[in-house]
Amino acid sequence: MSTPPAAVPRTTGTPRMRTRIAILAAAAIAAWLLPYGLDSYAIHVVDVILIFAILAVGLGLAMGIAGQVNLAQVAFFGVGAYATAILTTRAGLGFWVSAVLAVLATMAIGLVVGTPALRVQSHYLGIVTLGLALAFTSWVTNAEVSGGAEGLPGIPVPTLPGIDLTSEYLYYYLELFAFVVALGFGEFIVRTSLGRRMRAMRDDALAAGALGAEVPILRMTAFLLASVYGGVAGVLYAGLIQYVAPESFSIATMFLLLAMVIIGGRQSLVGCVVGAVSLALVREALVDHPTIAQIAYGSVVVLVVVFAPTGLAGLPSRIRDAVARRRGRRGVPARMTPFVPYEMSAAADPDAPAILRVQGVTKQFRGLKALDDVSLDVPAGEIRGVVGPNGSGKTTLFNVISGLYRPTSGRVEFRGRDMTAHAPYRLARAGMSRTFQNLRLFGALTVQENILVAIDRSHTAESWRYLLRPISVLRRDRDLHRRAREVIDRFGLTEFAELAPGALPYGTQRRVEIARAVAAAPALLLLDEPAAGLNGEEVRQLSEIVRSIRDSGVTVIVIEHNMGLVMSLCERVTVLAGGRVIAEGTPAQVARTPAVIEAYLGDSMGDLPEVSAT
Amino acid sequence: MKRPSVLALAVVVLAAGCSAPGADEKSTGDGTGPIKIALVDAQSGQLSSLGAWELKGARLAVDEWNAAGGINGRQVQLDVFDDQGDPTTGTNLARKIDSEGYLAMIGTAESAVTIAMAPILKQAEIPNITSGQSPGLVAVGSEFLFLNGPTSTTYDETLAEHIVDKQGIKSIAMITNNGSYGKGEHDAFLKALQARSVTPVADQVVTTDQKDFSAVLTGIRQKNPKVIFLGAEEVESGLIVKQARDLGITATFAGAAPQGTPVFLDTAGVANAEGTIVSSPYLGNDVSDASKKFAAAYKTKFNEEAELHGAKAYDGTQIMLTALKTSNVATGKALADAIRATKYQGLLGSFAFDQTGVGIFATSIGTIKGGKLVAAAG
CATH class of the missing domain: 1.10.3470 (ABC transporter involved in vitamin B12 uptake, BtuC)
Structure with a gap:
């Protein structure tokens, strides 16, 4: 039996390993000797x-x-x-x-x-x-x-x-x-x-x-x-x-x-x-x-x-x-450590070709037109904000881009190729990664395993290796673990690595989901309301993380209601209302557009911040 | 510190590895104490009603012997094992009754379970009288396996003989279900017809849980057969008859044991079932003095009416106990030989076993008249 050493957490390796081997050996001997004590029945x-x-x-x-x-x-x-x-x-x-x-x-x-x-x-x-x-x-x-x-x-x-x-x-x-x-x-x-x-x-x-x-x-x-x-x-x-x-x-x-x-x-x-x-x-x-x-x-x-x-x-x-609960022994709570920024790899180039091109996309749900002829170009290296009142079609747009929805008409080009309605996993493999509005972490996997799933780019069709080249599977897995460690350490999640995400504080879960999306090494990262439920300090950290991710060469599109974050983080902002693009430009330009003000008045005045030129 | 214990273990493992396990000491019945007989049948699951009837028949026979002083002064102990109608469980039980020293086995009512157990019982030399009636039991070819009734081939052969040869009817339709019972009936009756160069005018197969037969019956009505053969369990057969009469089909129905039961009569309705031809080794409790006596004892003990399966198990157990007595409580091959030599006049008729383990080769033909199954004339 092969127990991949990589699966055993490093910190507790040897003692646990030893008991396991002892149990296995005892079981093997018991199984070997079992027939000697049994009658024919x-x-x-x-x-x-x-x-x-x-x-x-x-x-x-x-x-x-x-x-x-x-x-x-x-x-x-x-x-x-x-x-x-x-x-x-x-x-x-x-x-x-x-x-x-x-x-x-x-x-x-x-x-x-x-x-x-x-x-x-x-x-x-x-x-x-x-x-x-x-x-x-x-x-x-x-x-x-x-x-x-x-x-x-x-x-x-x-x-x-x-x-x-x-x-x-x-x-x-x-x-x-x-x-x-x-x-x-x-x-x-x-x-x-x-x-x-x-x-x-x-x-x-x-x-x-x-x-x-x-x-x-x-x-x-x-x-x-x-x-x-x-x-x-x-x-x-x-x-x-x-x-x-x-x-x-x-x-x-x-x-x-x-x-x-x-x-x-x-x-x-x-x-x-x-x-x-x-x-x-x-x-x-x-x-x-x-x-x-x-x-x-x-x-x-x-x-x-x-x-x-x-x-x-x-x-x-x-x-x-x-037993642990009865004794009231809860140990030292795990703590999130600061994010370690990426090395600056390339400055944003305003004339870069569009990495994502959405052309005339309409999405109809029966009678409801969730998206109506939406077009959008995002140049590589940009941080793009997508804002709009509730129900304006922002998440629908993300779902169309990431392949979860098939648009009723229109097309989506990603990295110069028509990828309209490709299966999500194909888009992911082409270099697109996303988070979800209401956190979709794998609940029964540890934080580390969540990251590992994202890092792993091998093809399932290559699973014949399990039969013919098991050692190469193990070796690859060890390599994946090493890279997962790097991501976890960078995002300050080291102490949470072995925990199930469901038990973590909300802010930590948000960060795990972003770390997971980044671990997939995307060219384009879609963040759906990453600041929802975060406190002020966490929002500040988030802004720093997103900027650093962009600095490492990843294009980022953010859906966000927190206008302060959008205004300070995004280079350009696209405003949706009723499924249509009603404005696009720098945060300052957009905030002055009468159509935008009108759209937000219908929703809630409070969402629209005082704009100060930055 | 650790080394000696590890070493010792290794020695034990090696020593054990040198001799193969399973040097079996067998605990056969010694000459004293009760004579242990196992009854293996489904006591739970879909076939549990069959198992319950069997148990009552066997229990009645054993109690009669014990009341009369047992065999050679020893009481007979009948223990019940539940096979759940599952062949795999059956093989477990075959090993179990072997290791616990049972001399003989009664059951099961399910041919597949009995066939699965047969190789183990043969190896363990435990004679088995089963209530199964599939020809596959004979095909097993174990000299330790006996049937307490005719095989299903006999049921359908006798029925075909009565309908085709005696009554000269050649216009016959068949409705059978695709369950194990229906499939067996289908093949056996069709074979009996083909041997007489008769081709059924219709050969319809329904599912075991079907409730509406109008499509099948409408098709058959157009063929206007004189007799419709039913190869299905009690309730389904009853439903078919009822719906056929509603569609105006006047043909006579025919079938094996299920069509002679009260359940069938109740489902079909007495008037609808009138005239149904039944091939069964046990037409009812009023056929002979022996069956009247059996039915009365059954009624006293269990407070319900005796029926075919109880009667078969009663006969089988009587044969087993008789053989134990004549052989002076022999075991294994000697007991099997004693069973084969036993001539017994039972509820089903006269038993005389041949080499295949079948002891009775005829069924009786009865017809339903006024809600009662009576022996057919001729």
């Missing part, structure tokens, strides 16, 4: 549990890590098992050849099942995948090749030279090997680039896309991974039970699997394993008491969901938190 149960554990890890990857509600995991399991059964008993192929083909077949099915995820999400996706799982059981019940309702008996036991796998004790070691590889590979993914992106997509698909995560490819990858795990589990099932029947892959099994993942803690793969093992053991213990089995089993599920919403895996940290 117990080892069979353990063999079945290991298969379910692999399935649960696969489901955990898709649902817990990537946030894709996948109720077709049992169908992946079934495809793997049935393909093995059909290929060995009907086509007469050897077990291992069949196994490889079966996993490939499952992957193909995985891609098919995943396709709806490109269009629908959450419970809709659940319904679609559940439907596909039902279709699978219906098909195997009725198809000739799958043996119909009677299933397919007589699947041969796999052979390995020198090891008699008909013994369920030795089969255990085969499964153990597969399980360790599966869990290790899963953890490897979760802790590095691919998994981080998936978790970011789970927390906020919109923000992840705006930071360059290829959301459609990531969703398909999630299903592909789930199907590989399902296929492997299916192959092992076929070899162990030597018989497949439609009932083994029923919806009841799917819900059992779901319960395992939820009880164990879906956001942690080890949690999924804990859930699979504990639920299977509870079920086995209740076999002798069929009358109370259903009630007891249901109660366990309900109790865990009510009292441990993060699952069993989340219990230790919840208890630790509760």
Whole structure:
């Protein structure tokens, strides 16, 4: 198993590392010795549990890590098992050849099942995948090749030279090997680039896309991974039970699997394993008491969901938190340190070519014209302000520019290329980065991981490296961590690096979001109301940060209501009202325009400051 | 400090690694104490009603034997295990009853679960009398597996024989569902028809949870068949019959065991179901003196009417206990041989097992008359 050293926080590295290695070693020895203490019944149960554990890890990857509600995991399991059964008993192929083909077949099915995820999400996706799982059981019940309702008996036991796998004790070691590889590979993914992106997509698909995560490819990858795990589990099932029947892959099994993942803690793969093992053991213990089995089993599920919403895996940290709270020991609160300005790289050149050119953009929502023929040129190296009363279309304009909305008409040129309605992740990769009006940080990721997602520019399609060149993945990840550290240190967030953003003060969250947007190394930075909710001192710091970002060579567009900030920070200001550009010019020019004064009178006089020439 | 313990552990691991695990000491039943028989059936989930009936039938048989002094002075202990209708759970239970020293097993009612358990029970040499009736059970080819009734092929073969050969009806339509029961019925009945060179005028497949059959039935009405074969569970069959009569279809319905049950009659309506031809090994509680006695005992003990599944499990358990007695509480292969040698006159008829583990090869044909299933003439 590879635990990337980079994932362990530097400060607490060695002691934690040592306990981890000790726990792993103890677990390895226990797993190795386990069969010596078990009778033939117990080892069979353990063999079945290991298969379910692999399935649960696969489901955990898709649902817990990537946030894709996948109720077709049992169908992946079934495809793997049935393909093995059909290929060995009907086509007469050897077990291992069949196994490889079966996993490939499952992957193909995985891609098919995943396709709806490109269009629908959450419970809709659940319904679609559940439907596909039902279709699978219906098909195997009725198809000739799958043996119909009677299933397919007589699947041969796999052979390995020198090891008699008909013994369920030795089969255990085969499964153990597969399980360790599966869990290790899963953890490897979760802790590095691919998994981080998936978790970011789970927390906020919109923000992840705006930071360059290829959301459609990531969703398909999630299903592909789930199907590989399902296929492997299916192959092992076929070899162990030597018989497949439609009932083994029923919806009841799917819900059992779901319960395992939820009880164990879906956001942690080890949690999924804990859930699979504990639920299977509870079920086995209740076999002798069929009358109370259903009630007891249901109660366990309900109790865990009510009292441990993060699952069993989340219990230790919840208890630790509760104890710390009881003791009133809160430690020294983390403090934000001053921002370290960038080196001046290039002075703003007033004659620079436009980096962004918006031409005649109209955006219509049914009857409402949110943007009406808006045109706007922003030269490279400028700080541009976009102001206007509430509802004047400022954020809509940002959403059109960053690809979240497709304009009804008009075009958006970015760095000289027509990028109208390109997917947000394409625009992000072309060098555009943004923040959101109401903070869209990835809540379940640490501050450092938030930054890492932005820094990471690798292509998800290159994920084959995980299989073929794992070392290069690790090396790259270490490099990403180093660069993330630099950004974090520069933005004075060092003490927050390991914390979840949700727990931070609002002003700090604002700064994290700006740091994240800058970490993506953009050419154009869109800031949507960066000063909202900040106090006077924080606004002053913000102004300094934005100026320094521009000095490092980044063009900045700011939507802002804080006129003091706009007037002092921006070189030019575009004023929107009712979806139209009503004025553009230097802050001083704009403030004198009668149309602007009129627009603001309709809104609130207070927003318009006394203009003093600066 | 740490080194010796690590070293010791390494030695243990190595030593353990040299010998393969699983040197199994088996705890078979010793010569004293109760005779342990396992009943494995779905006690929860969709098939739990089947499991409950089975349990009652088996319990009745065991209690009768225990009241009469048990076998060789030993009481019979019947323990229940819940397979949840799931083959994987079934394999767990097969290992469990093996390791806990059960001599024999009754159940399950679900063919797929029984087939999944069969290789383990064969290896452990535990004889099993199942209530499943799929031909796949025979295909397993285990000398430890016995059926307490005819296979579904027999049901449909007897039915086809009655309709086609005896009554000379060749205009037959089929409605079956795509569940495991319906699919089995479809294949078996179609095969029986084809063997008689009869092609059904319609062969319609519905889903297991379908409630509206008007489209299917309208199509069939145009073909005007004399008999409509039903391959679906009780409630669905009842709904089909009711809706067919509403559409003015007057054809006679025919089917296997589900069409003879009170649930079917209630759903279809007594008048609508009139004349339905049923192929079942157990037509009802009033057919013979034995069945009357069984039904009375069943009613006294459980306060409900006996039915087919309880009767089958009762027969199967009686056979198992008889074989235990004649073999002097043998185990394993000897017990299996004793079961195979047992000739038994039961509720379903006379049992005489062949090498495939099937002991009875005929069903009876009954028709529904005035809301009651009675033996058909001839």
